[in-house]
Amino acid sequence: MVYMEKNTPQCESAHFIKTPYLEVRLDKIRDAYARLSKNFIGIEIYYAMKCNPNPEIMRTVFECGGQFEISSAVEMKKAILVGAEPKNILFSNPVKTLDDIKSAHRAGVECFAFDSYSEVDKLAEGAPGAKVYVRISIPVRKSVVASEGKFGVAIDYARELMHYARKMGLKPYGISFHVGSQMLDPESWSYAIQHSAKLISMLKRDHIHVELLDIGGGFPVCYKDVSRDNIDKISGKIIKALTKYIHGDVRIVAEPGRYLVADSGVMVSTIIGTAERFGRKWLHLDVGANNGLMEAVQTSNALEYPVFDSKKSDEKDIFVLTGPTCDSQDTIMFDVPVSADIQIGDKIYFEYAGAYTTAMSENFNGFPSPKTYVVDKKKD
Ligand SMILES: Cc1ncc(COP(=O)(O)O)c(C=O)c1O
Structure with missing residues (x-):
């Protein structure tokens, strides 16, 4: 296949290929990664591989410096195959099968999300001593592809869960949220960060030191009527909120999916x-x-x-x-x-x-x- 001209999809001249098919340009993934990391100074990027687990796409993200956020042991194996170190993988699905937890723990995955007592019990059994991060919910601001609403708990409840995790021998390590996918309202991240900061202070009083804040994904791409500079506005708000509300030694990670590969x-x-x-x-x-x-x-x-x-x-x-x-x-x-x-x-x-x-x-x-x-x- 010959690459024709910038911004001219090669597929237009590829009449011989049976449809339907998806043509993916890896150079565009590199561009998206560069744009995001330029905006996200000090934020680690974990690709939400669920949105496209094609190995060449994953390898491209990995070569750019990205790590992986996974939802299952099958995804974990794919991430390892492209070179990810298990200890650098985030298992961000708040509800996992016990088998998947055990297999991730055996492979060397260290960080697991949760938002329920029964998940703590499973993690304590399948991944004793693991670092765990609690998923909080944030008041709903509607995203285009609504994915908010299923996971996440109120911060008071999250505080209790972190106590329970500690009691069960896990390391209460962090907080995560996800504002919904293709989120167009920049304030939703600021709001969620402010909310997380409240939980961080509450936990500090309980002698639980939060070391990770995972701001999730949701960063929008340019479907019809979405402007390209949206990401600049969003990242500006995120950095401002992080600077204002999150103090001390807290790792900040983001889990972009759509933003890195849709384009x-x-x-x-x-x-x-x-x-x-x-x-x-x-x-x-x-x-x-x-x-x-x-x-x-x-x-x-x-x-x-x-x-x-x-x-x-x-x-x-x-x-x-x-x-x-x-x-x-x-x-x-x-x-x-x-x-x-x-x-x-x-x-x-x-x-x-x-x-x-x-x-x-x-x-x-x-x-x-x-x-x-x-x-x-x-x-x-
Ligand atoms: C926990 C979590 N992180 C990240 C993402 C990626 O979201 P997006 O593709 O909108 O960036 C999702 C998507 O559902 C998610 O559930």
Whole structure:
């Protein structure tokens, strides 16, 4: 594959590759990492590998200096395969199977998240003496891909849990939060940091010294109507809040997923059918919410990928973009301007598709998941 021209997806000339597929540009991951680390002075970066566990993507992040945040023992093994030292892995899923805890502990993982008494019991059994960090909840400010609400406890309860962890022989080590994914409100991190600082003071009075503050992920990318300088505003607020509220010897880590990889990916699909129903024009693609663009369903179609098509005609018409299955939940986006003369066999490209796409794909109705092709400017 020949790398063509900056910002021109190579996939546009790759007619011979069977769709659907995800083209990932590793140079864009390096750019995202550089932008983030420039903004996050003094903050350690742990890639939330759940959003795209492709080994070449992980290796690229690792070579940039990133470590990994994992949700399961399977993810841990993948992180180790790309070179991560188990002691540098954060097991940030607050609820784990006992088997996964044991296998991570055996491998040398030292840090585990939790937010319940029963998780403390499991950790005490499966990873005796481990460093544990409690996940707190923060008052909900709505993110685009809502992931807040399931995990996290109030700070009073978190304080009790940290006491219990100490009693059970674990090391009460840190605090974590996650503001939700594709969070557009910079204040949500400031608020959460302020909240964490309260818990740090409460624990200090109990002679528990918090050594880690994990500010989670959620950093937004430029889907439709999101400005590029958002991350500067967010990181400015984060650094300001950390400087104001967090004092002493506390390691600060962030767990970006989407921000590091979304921009690197273009999902390439082919139109397999067209229809007009009650005056609305539909394009049926070989990729849909079930086999690659699951976040369309998860956000009730609020997440809008920038889209372009292979016809590139000046005259546009408005279409619904839907997937190949028989399920009506499979629709990706409504009211999308596409070349008016588009036909079966033409291509639709979804930009910013590197995160939470292939990782969440399933083969419902027998339609295949997109393959990933990785291109790298350095190697051309
Ligand atoms: C604990 C935790 N950290 C980090 C992330 C990554 O979030 P994002 O991809 O929005 O940066 C998630 C996503 O669900 C998460 O649950």
